[in-house]
Amino acid sequence: MYPQDHVPIQIGTTPTPDNRQLKRRHTARYYMHRVQESLTTRVSKFICAICLGILFFAGIVAFIVYLSLRPHRPRFFIQQFSLPALAQPNGFENAELTFNVTARNSNHKIGVYYDDMAVTAYYDDQSIGGRPVLFPFYQEPKNSTIIFGTLSGTRLTVDNRRWMQFLTDRARGKVMFRLELVSTIRFKISTWDSKRHKMHANCQVEVGADGMMMASYVGHRCPTYFT
Structure with a gap:
């Protein structure tokens, strides 16, 4: 028993392997895979942007040709x-x-x-x-x-x-x-x-x-x- 005017103090113990928080470490292959996915995504977006630009340009050209060749009635x-x-x-x-x-x-x-x-x-x-x-x-x-x-x-x-x-x-x-x-x-x-x-x-x-x-x-x- 402690005296009434004494506040008990809990002295910390050295953490054991069981209660220690483990940090997950990724392998080099994991980071290479992440970099490869990022590059693939960027290349895919770039190719899609080029294709959309070509389609847009082709649509404008087709519309201009249509207007120039569309006959007007006499x-x-x-x-x-x-x-x-x-x-x-x-x-x-x-x-x-x-x-x-x-x-x-x-x-x-x-x-x-x-x-x-x-x-x-x-x-x-x-x-x-x-x-x-x-x-x-x-x-x-x-x-x-x-x-x-x-x-x-x-x-x-x-x-x-x-x-x-x-x-x-x-x-x-x-x-x-x-x-x-x-x-x-x-x-x-x-x-x-x-x-x-x-x-x-x-x-x-x-x-x-x-x-x-x-x-x-x-x-x-x-x-x-x-x-």
């Missing part, structure tokens, strides 16, 4: 459309419709092959005449072709009832017509030709009381679509 612009007989008291008997449209190939390196082209004039979505206007031809890149013609006689199928409708609209200030151009086209890219596409160009025009196309429609672009 553009059509109405330049002139007239039915002078509207201004004449008895114009029905000698009615004659004239038109002038510009077809423009805006591609830099792509030509356009046209098969036969036909034109049809419409009033109130009803055909009032038509005719073929062009034989097969090839349009060079960055080139324009003028398409013009006349519908008269048997090619202008307007009866007396339809003519009276024209005059009723003329009394209101204008007569609305639509000129449709239809052809089958192919694109020529270097030595390769595309498949055929059925093309439609629709030109909306308004004719005044004098039978001439209104100035606001001169040079108006005609919507174009394929079927």
Whole structure:
């Protein structure tokens, strides 16, 4: 027993092999393996970075080539459309419709092959005449072709009832017509030709009381679509 005012002090003992904490030591082979894994990982990442860079560059080049070779559809612009007989008291008997449209190939390196082209004039979505206007031809890149013609006689199928409708609209200030151009086209890219596409160009025009196309429609672009 210790006195009450004495605090016992525990004197440490020398650690034995049993309670001593052992430190694990790695072999040289272990550290060489770790270094080898680190180098392999770095090389793999470097190779992956190079491959991704090549793919990215190839994608950009392919996209640029696609944009340069992607054909743009031809553009059509109405330049002139007239039915002078509207201004004449008895114009029905000698009615004659004239038109002038510009077809423009805006591609830099792509030509356009046209098969036969036909034109049809419409009033109130009803055909009032038509005719073929062009034989097969090839349009060079960055080139324009003028398409013009006349519908008269048997090619202008307007009866007396339809003519009276024209005059009723003329009394209101204008007569609305639509000129449709239809052809089958192919694109020529270097030595390769595309498949055929059925093309439609629709030109909306308004004719005044004098039978001439209104100035606001001169040079108006005609919507174009394929079927």
